[in-house]
Amino acid sequence: MSPAYPPFIWHNGAIKPWAEATVHVMAHALHYGSSVFEGIRCYDTPSGPAIFRLTDHMKRLRLSAKVYDIAMPYTVEQLKAASREVIRANGLRNAYLRPIAFRGLGGFGLGADCPTEVAVAAWEWGPYLGAGVLETGIDACVSSWQRPAPNTIPTGAKAGGNYLSGQLIAREARRLGFGEGIALTVDGLLSEGAGENLFLVLDGRLHTPPVRAGILPGITRDTLITLARSDGIEVIECGLPRETLYFADEVFLCGTAAEITPVRAVDGRPVGEGRPGPLTRRLQALFFGLFDGRSEDRWGWLEPA
Ligand code: PMP
Structure with missing residues (x-):
């Protein structure tokens, strides 16, 4: 049984339907592992949904990209805004967020000049290592x-x-x-x-x-x-x-x-x-x-x- 996916995802600057956030099979990251990502949780607190240490996670995402010299087209503030957008678009309160940046399609070989693609997904996710x-x-x-x-x-x-x-x-x-x-x-x-x-x-x-x-x-x-x-x-x-x-x-x-x-x-x-x-x-x-x-x-x- 395939999981129930949320309706929307943020991809390269805009919210779009989940099914439309696709990449080419020749994307650099698929062949060479050239992606950096984050895992972030949003909790439904008494003062409304709150994303835990969102700024620190987005700073780490940018630093991970820096290590690999992956050009990052978005600032921490823009990545934070994207996270809030995807939470709201999907009507989520308790959620796991997955920002990812990767070298996309841009030729062949390790040193190919590939544009960076960025996405932020969010979905409801219970305890990672199993219920209870x-x-x-x-x-x-x-x-x-x-x-x-x-x-x-x-x-x-x-x-x-x-x-x-x-x-x-x-x-x-x-x-x-x-x-x-x-x-x-x-x-x-x-x-x-x-x-x-x-x-x-x-x-x-x-x-x-x-x-x-x-x-x-x-x-x-x-x-x-x-x-x-x-x-x-x-x-x-x-x-x-x-x-x-x-x-x-x-x-x-x-x-x-x-x-x-x-x-x-x-x-x-x-x-x-x-x-x-x-x-x-x-x-x-x-x-x-x-x-x-x-x-x-x-x-x-x-x-x-
Ligand atoms: N180590 C590894 C290998 C991980 O994948 C994670 C999860 N991101 C952690 C540690 C814990 O990191 P964090 O608390 O920032 O999620």
Whole structure:
């Protein structure tokens, strides 16, 4: 069964019917992975739909394009306006937004001078790693695939090509019956999930792999570090060996799509009591509280849709 698509999408400067936002099969991005994209959530808050950290996401989109020298024809303000337009055109309140910029059709070969195409899609999307997982948690495994080494494919840019690594990790995990795979760096330290950042609770303190560990420095990761510190919880960014996953009292994955997904077991070993722990629950309350009004948005992260 094909999913129900929303009626409208923003493509190259205008809202158009979903079915009309097509690309040519010889588009550069299709052959060479030359796209950069974002994932953003819009939440239906007590003061109306709000797009979470929209400005930060659009800044990152432009920086990802800069890494690959993809000319970006729209400013952050124009990309933000496009996001609001597509939310409104589709009458959405709770939504996932997918801005993408890519090298389109413009000749042949790696160095072809291709015009940049830009689109922003939006649709309703529940918890990324499955219904109910925010409450129950998932069983994860350590992937047999490692993240790209520094100075190979830059993981700090959110580029389509990076998700070849993500697909290897995610599909292997699903094939083996796990909810998600956690990858190591080339030197064997913890990196991140296929499409999420990783946090561990050790001795009551939050630990997360540093930016140099082949991760995408996620906006949710930054949000949780900020929320935790403002709540008096210590956060340590440091290199973590694989066995800390088995030592940890709590483990969770986070990202725009995955939000805060507890991990109840890794490689068949229960994490702590084998269910979401108190610090994970505390952070979930602080995070989701931003959207239902239980926690104050002191940072201006909620941007009206
Ligand atoms: N790592 C990877 C590989 C991801 O794809 C994502 C999702 N964008 C994240 C981390 C989390 O990033 P964010 O919180 O900005 O969505």
